[in-house]
Amino acid sequence: MASSSHRRRPQPDRNFAWRPVRAPLLAVTAVAGVALLVTLIVAFRPGGSGGTGQDRAVSASSSATATGTPEPASASVSASPASPRPSSASPKPTASRTATPSASATAAPSSPARRASTGTARTPSTTTAAAPGRIRPGTTYDGVATSYDSNGDGACSYGPSSDVMTAAMNTADYETAKACGAFVSVRAASGTSITVRITNECPAPCAVGQLDLSKQAFAKLAPLSAGRIAVTWSLLSPATSDTVSIRYKTGSSPYWCGIQAIGHRNPLARLEVRTGGGWLALARTGYNYFLSEHGTGCGSAIRLTDIYGEQLVVPALPVRPNTVQQTGLQFARH
Incomplete structure (x- = not known):
């Protein structure tokens, strides 16, 4: 009798009919509770009152609940454009970098002003004119003048010339032939001046600033018997019909x-x-x-x-x- 009672099938009106109804009821209640909770969270979150953002958040949450896949934490942030959370686009750091010069800002290659400046610092005329040698345009030099027999030839290797208005430059200002061919205006203390072309070098004992003039050139400033006179001289860029x-x-x-x-x-x-x-x-x-x-x-x-x-x-x-x-x-x- 115990065994027949154990094998007895359950009554359909007391057990089987009630269980199918209880399970769906619990599921519906759970889903409704979750939806209500999410709605409350979104509604009270800062910036979460916007209808579009709230609907997207609820939809995403419901979808995650239905599929059983957890939603990434950043999904709700990116879905809500009204979020006030600071980002890298904040204007405060940018304004600070602009107002305060720094080494990195100075070296920025994208600056048009800096490119023009660099470009101007790297032009051939600027580079060349920065190192013209010891004899510079617009400068007056103090020295002495002496004389020697000259036929226009000398260390500059131009060869003999009929132009006798020439001079030899002291070694320091000759500067490895940089003075060769230069036209120089020479003025004596009397105020008399002449123009000579450098064709030779005057070694020691010629001193810095000294010019050894051809006798013809010296004679235009003072008698040859004077031997040595004080002069000033400067570089010229004269009129000429000659070509190179x-x-x-x-x-x-x-x-x-x-x-x-x-x-x-x-x-x-x-x-x-x-x-x-x-x-x-x-x-x-x-x-x-x-x-x-x-x-x-x-x-x-x-x-x-x-x-x-x-x-x-x-x-x-x-x-x-x-x-x-x-x-x-x-x-x-x-």
């Missing part, structure tokens, strides 16, 4: 050459030759030739730069040793 000439040194070839510029109005600061990689500056010697030891650029175009930064480009000339070749070019007068 180019001469290749004796022994020059496509494999080695020396190049000399003659007849330039202003002193030369640089001589360059055209190569496959651009312009190559040649080293200047004390005898006033610019050397290409390995023949680089020999016979190619030549670029001359004076102490004012002006540049003249001489088209390629044949390598003809000891031959003066005219260019028809001349630097501007200053």
Whole structure:
């Protein structure tokens, strides 16, 4: 009897019929409770009163509850555009960086003003004019004048000339031939002045500031018997009808050459030759030739730069040793 009672099926009106109804009722109650809780949270959260943001939050929460997948913590923040939480777009740090100069701000390559400045600091005329040598335009030098027998030739290697108004420059101001070809105005204490061209070097005992004039030039300032007089002198950029000439040194070839510029109005600061990689500056010697030891650029175009930064480009000339070749070019007068 116990066994038959144990195997007895449950009554449909007392057990089976009530259980199917209780389970859905609990589920509905739970979902409604969760929805109400989320609605209250969103409604009382700052900035959460907007209808669109609230609807999106409730929808996302309901979807997560239905699927059983937890919603990322940032979802509700990104879904609510009215959130006042600070972000990287806050204007306060930006304003602070703009108002206070810093090393990083100074180096910013995107600044147009800085690019123009850099560009202006890196121009050829500025770079060249910054280092014209010891003899500078607009400067008056004190010194003494002496005299010697001169035929216009000398350390500058120009050769003899019929122009006897020449001078030799002391070694310091000669500065490895940088003074070669310079026109100098020389004034004596009497007020008399002359213009001479530097064609030679005056070694020791010539002192800094000293000019050793040709006898013809000295005689225009004082009697030769004076021997030595006080003078002032300054650089000139004179009127001239001459144009610049180019001469290749004796022994020059496509494999080695020396190049000399003659007849330039202003002193030369640089001589360059055209190569496959651009312009190559040649080293200047004390005898006033610019050397290409390995023949680089020999016979190619030549670029001359004076102490004012002006540049003249001489088209390629044949390598003809000891031959003066005219260019028809001349630097501007200053």
